Amino acid sequence: MFASRPDRRTHHARAVVTGAGSGIGRAFAVELARRGGSVICADIDADRAKETVALIEAEGAGRAHAVFCDVSRTEDIDALADLAEDHFGAPTTLMINNAGVGIGGRPVGEIGLEDWQWALGINLWGMVYGSERFLPQLRRAGRAGLINVASTAAFSAAPSMAAYNVGKAGVLALSETIAAESGGTGLAVTVLCPTFVKTNVAVDGRIAGGASALAQTVMKWTGVSPERVARTTLDAHDRERLYVVPQPDARMIWAAKRHLPRTYTAGLGLLNRALPALDRLSGATPEPQPTRTGV
Numbered sequence: 001m002f003a004s005r006p007d008r009r010t011h012h013a014r015a016v017v018t019g020a021g022s023g024i025g026r027a028f029a030v031e032l033a034r035r036g037g038s039v040i041c042a043d044i045d046a047d048r049a050k051e052t053v054a055l056i057e058a059e060g061a062g063r064a065h066a067v068f069c070d071v072s073r074t075e076d077i078d079a080l081a082d083l084a085e086d087h088f089g090a091p092t093t094l095m096i097n098n099a100g101v102g103i104g105g106r107p108v109g110e111i112g113l114e115d116w117q118w119a120l121g122i123n124l125w126g127m128v129y130g131s132e133r134f135l136p137q138l139r140r141a142g143r144a145g146l147i148n149v150a151s152t153a154a155f156s157a158a159p160s161m162a163a164y165n166v167g168k169a170g171v172l173a174l175s176e177t178i179a180a181e182s183g184g185t186g187l188a189v190t191v192l193c194p195t196f197v198k199t200n201v202a203v204d205g206r207i208a209g210g211a212s213a214l215a216q217t218v219m220k221w222t223g224v225s226p227e228r229v230a231r232t233t234l235d236a237h238d239r240e241r242l243y244v245v246p247q248p249d250a251r252m253i254w255a256a257k258r259h260l261p262r263t264y265t266a267g268l269g270l271l272n273r274a275l276p277a278l279d280r281l282s283g284a285t286p287e288p289q290p291t292r293t294g295v
């Protein structure tokens with residue numbers, strides 16, 4: 001088990017994690033409990049949130065409580081904030097806005113407004129609501145932290161992923177702004193920007209058939225474990241790092257985009273035209289499969 005570090009924000013936290021029923025959110029919740037925290041595991045899938053709590057209880061580390069919450073609904077976030085303060089008997093000290101969904105596989109013009117609204121409702125508005133509603137509580141706590149889960153998609157401009165990219169770019173801007181507003185206060189802000197992490201995000205989202213299979217293949221071969229990403233992020237948060245770009249490919253994309261923006265975009269365009277042909281040649285993409293959401 002871990003040495004007790006009461007001086008660190010991620011140790012003995014009164015924490016709320018959204019999307020805690022799977023993947024990175026589950027890993028955050030388990031790791032925070034191991035660090036002696038009390039964790040509210042919020043998810044739109046209450047059964048998955050309960051599974052996370054059962055994992056934490058089986059380890060006998062910290063304390064955990066499962067809550068249903070759809071982050072795209074303001075009333076659910078309001079209820080979550082009230083419940084958290086009641087449950088802890090004090091303000092929350094660490095909020096992790098993690099819940100998110102995958103969307104991709106179609107270019108702008110073919111995405112459809114319903115899919116745009118669904119994705120932005122969760123990936124962008126969910127994080128806006130979570131930040132807006134929890135920040136007063138975090139500020140009252142005095143020494144506290146906010147971690148928002150964005151993605152390399154926030155700056156990579158990957159084709160056929162506009163609805164995802166736009167939401168994550170908003171999360172990056174939101175986090176940077178809160179960090180600037182919180183300078184000189186007890187609030188630390190971190191924004192996580194990973195590439196592929198081995199989770200359910202490509203299976204459960206609205207990713208058009210061929211692109212979903214491709215994403216799952218790339219995730220399988222290049223993805224890192226959610227546990228590693230959670231530990232790295234929490235440690236970086238304790239060091240008051242704003243940006244966590246945990247993988248070398250993400251750091252390369254970030255550097256290329258900043259230093260060679262025109263070359264980067266032209267290169268992406270070439271890749272976008274070449275990929276379907278390469279994919280067909282390698283036979284990597286099977287016939288389109290329906291995803292869990294039937295899209």
Ligand SMILES: NC(=O)c1ccc[n+]([C@@H]2O[C@H](COP(=O)([O-])OP(=O)(O)OC[C@H]3O[C@@H](n4cnc5c(N)ncnc54)[C@H](O)[C@@H]3O)[C@@H](O)[C@H]2O)c1
Pocket residue numbers: 018019020021022023024025042043044045048069070071072098099100101102122149150151152193194195196197198199200201202204219226
């Ligand atoms: N896995 C990756 O490769 C990757 C890369 C970059 C960023 N991310 C981001 O990481 C975050 C976590 O995703 P993950 O990869 O662990 O995926 P995941 O699908 O394994 O977990 C996401 C969780 O969020 C929950 N959720 C979905 N919609 C919700 C809603 N409206 N309200 C509350 N909960 C909801 C799901 O039920 C699920 O438990 C997301 O924001 C995602 O965009 C993931």
